[in-house]
Amino acid sequence: MTPLQQTVAWLDERLDLTEVRHFISEKGVPVHAQKIWYYLGGMTLFLFCVQVCTGILLLLYYRPSAAEAYESVQFIVTKVEFGWLIRNIHSWSANLLIALAFAHFFSVFLLKSYRKPRELTWLSGVLLLFLMLGFGFSGYLLPWNELSFFATKVGTGIAGAVPFAGHFLLRLLRGGDDVTGATLSRFYGLHVAILPAVATALVAAHLLLVQRQGMSVPLDLEIRIRQGEGVPQMRFFPDYILRDVLAWYVALALLAALALFYPWELGNKADPFAAVPPGIRPEWYFLAMFHTLKLLPSHIAGFEGEQVGVLAFGAAAALLVFVPFLDRHALRGRRSPAFTVAGVLGLVYLVTLTIVGHYAK
Amino acid sequence: MPTTLGDLPYAPQTGGPAFDRRRFLDALLTVGFVSTAAAMAYPVARFLIPPRTGDPETASAVAARAADLKPNSGKIFKFGNKPGIVVRTAEGDLRAFSAVCSHLDCTVQFKADTAQLWCACHNGTYDLGGNVVSGPPPRGLEAFVVNVRGEGADAEIVVSRS
Numbered sequence: 001m002t003p004l005q006q007t008v009a010w011l012d013e014r015l016d017l018t019e020v021r022h023f024i025s026e027k028g029v030p031v032h033a034q035k036i037w038y039y040l041g042g043m044t045l046f047l048f049c050v051q052v053c054t055g056i057l058l059l060l061y062y063r064p065s066a067a068e069a070y071e072s073v074q075f076i077v078t079k080v081e082f083g084w085l086i087r088n089i090h091s092w093s094a095n096l097l098i099a100l101a102f103a104h105f106f107s108v109f110l111l112k113s114y115r116k117p118r119e120l121t122w123l124s125g126v127l128l129l130f131l132m133l134g135f136g137f138s139g140y141l142l143p144w145n146e147l148s149f150f151a152t153k154v155g156t157g158i159a160g161a162v163p164f165a166g167h168f169l170l171r172l173l174r175g176g177d178d179v180t181g182a183t184l185s186r187f188y189g190l191h192v193a194i195l196p197a198v199a200t201a202l203v204a205a206h207l208l209l210v211q212r213q214g215m216s217v218p219l220d221l222e223i224r225i226r227q228g229e230g231v232p233q234m235r236f237f238p239d240y241i242l243r244d245v246l247a248w249y250v251a252l253a254l255l256a257a258l259a260l261f262y263p264w265e266l267g268n269k270a271d272p273f274a275a276v277p278p279g280i281r282p283e284w285y286f287l288a289m290f291h292t293l294k295l296l297p298s299h300i301a302g303f304e305g306e307q308v309g310v311l312a313f314g315a316a317a318a319l320l321v322f323v324p325f326l327d328r329h330a331l332r333g334r335r336s337p338a339f340t341v342a343g344v345l346g347l348v349y350l351v352t353l354t355i356v357g358h359y360a361k
Numbered sequence: 362m363p364t365t366l367g368d369l370p371y372a373p374q375t376g377g378p379a380f381d382r383r384r385f386l387d388a389l390l391t392v393g394f395v396s397t398a399a400a401m402a403y404p405v406a407r408f409l410i411p412p413r414t415g416d417p418e419t420a421s422a423v424a425a426r427a428a429d430l431k432p433n434s435g436k437i438f439k440f441g442n443k444p445g446i447v448v449r450t451a452e453g454d455l456r457a458f459s460a461v462c463s464h465l466d467c468t469v470q471f472k473a474d475t476a477q478l479w480c481a482c483h484n485g486t487y488d489l490g491g492n493v494v495s496g497p498p499p500r501g502l503e504a505f506v507v508n509v510r511g512e513g514a515d516a517e518i519v520v521s522r523s
Contacts, residue, residue: 080408085404086408
């Protein structure tokens with residue numbers, strides 16, 4: 001017996017791994033034309049792990065205070081060996097993660113994988129997407145540079161436009177009336193403690209649900225299965241896992257190339273009393289939202305334009321959470337073209353506004 | 362296309378060319394995974410080691426104003442980023458040492474009643490030549506050179522590495 005087999009036998013004697021062995025040998029993954037989309041979730045998970053690991057490493061040198069944050073990041077990228085690499089990977093991986101999470105989200109939406117019995121998987125996934133945006137927003141401020149400082153001012157200002165609770169939310173986010181060192185402390189706590197704790201629990205729930213219920217199949221295929229058609233299966237272990245790992249390698253290669261050839265700039269240290277640098281705009285994944293608010297007229301039906309916009313975003317987010325319950329057709333296993341059209345329109349809207357926002361003066 | 366797992370063409374080959382190909386591919390895969398792990402572990406290991414901050418070795422420091430240091434007293438001062446101690450003996454001589462105890466890096470202090478340098482952590486004592494008198498310290502304290510700069514009330518005690 002090889003040492004590995006010996007170890008497994010040792011554990012088996014004590015823990016009885018029958019169920020694990022059964023799971024490994026029996027689990028199958030349906031093979032169909034749309035299966036390429038099923039790798040996006042795994043890639044997102046891989047990047048999440050990259051974020052956890054590089055984030056922990058950055059914590060060793062990062063100092064969360066207005067006086068030292070910028071200098072400590074500068075120290076990381078200039079003095080610590082491979083510090084530039086760790087920081088570049090963390091920044092780029094954050095962006096790739098959000099891009100892949102969006103791709104995963106839209107593919108799941110358009111394939112209607114949220115339909116019964118996977119409503120909870122969808123729910124945990126949508127919440128994770130929101131959490132990832134929260135990670136992006138809170139992490140952006142941590143280097144305490146000019147761009148992040150003013151972007152946070154604008155971003156928290158948008159929270160201030162929420163009707164009734166706006167001022168409370170703004171002070172809650174900023175830790176005061178203005179973006180100061182107190183904001184940095186808050187965002188730091190959010191970024192390295194609160195969000196990771198919630199995200200870890202949600203990722204665990206999401207994965208458990210996926211494993212428990214198995215991969216969904218596209219609606220069309222499911223309809224054909226009900227009519228008696230067989231679906232080819234692929235072994236989860238090792239066939240599917242190896243393909244998954246291959247997808248992770250693709251993500252890793254992309255990440256390494258970006259981190260090496262496009263270093264993430266640190267910029268100038270934040271100065272609360274300096275003028276806002278021109279061309280200030282949020283990270284790309286907030287651009288569509290940011291630009292929508294810019295396009296809104298100052299008053300709509302007696303309300304401030306910003307308030308209407310923020311309410312609309314809130315309503316859209318709530319709709320997304322409840323999609324599995326709203327899509328009555330998919331719930332009953334029938335095609336729901338209206339939701340497909342809504343999904344495509346939403347995607348087109350986001351992409352267009354992001355591009356327009358990027359080139360807008 | 363097979364429709365169930367049982368129909369999959371999965372039959373571990375033993376012997377023959379297929380076996381060799383399997384072994385070769387397994388080896389290739391292992392090498393790939395190990396290289397990836399190494400490529401990740403190396404930068405991480407280097408990252409963990411704190412860089413030298415480049416603090417130049419301090420050559421000298423002003424320990425105190427000469428007028429402030431009474432006979433049979435001592436004062437701890439900052440020598441670079443480590444503590445030093447300057448002592449005026451009952452006879453009026455000035456002595457200076459590193460205040461870092463050679464036992465476990467605690468900071469020593471001057472005891473007026475015994476006229477010794479004493480480490481409160483593990484009760485090590487040194488005489489006013491920096492030599493160990495009692496307790497656990499394995500070595501004496503590093504002695505510094507003391508000079509007085511200036512005259513009168515403004516005179517400063519300057520300590521430098523010998």
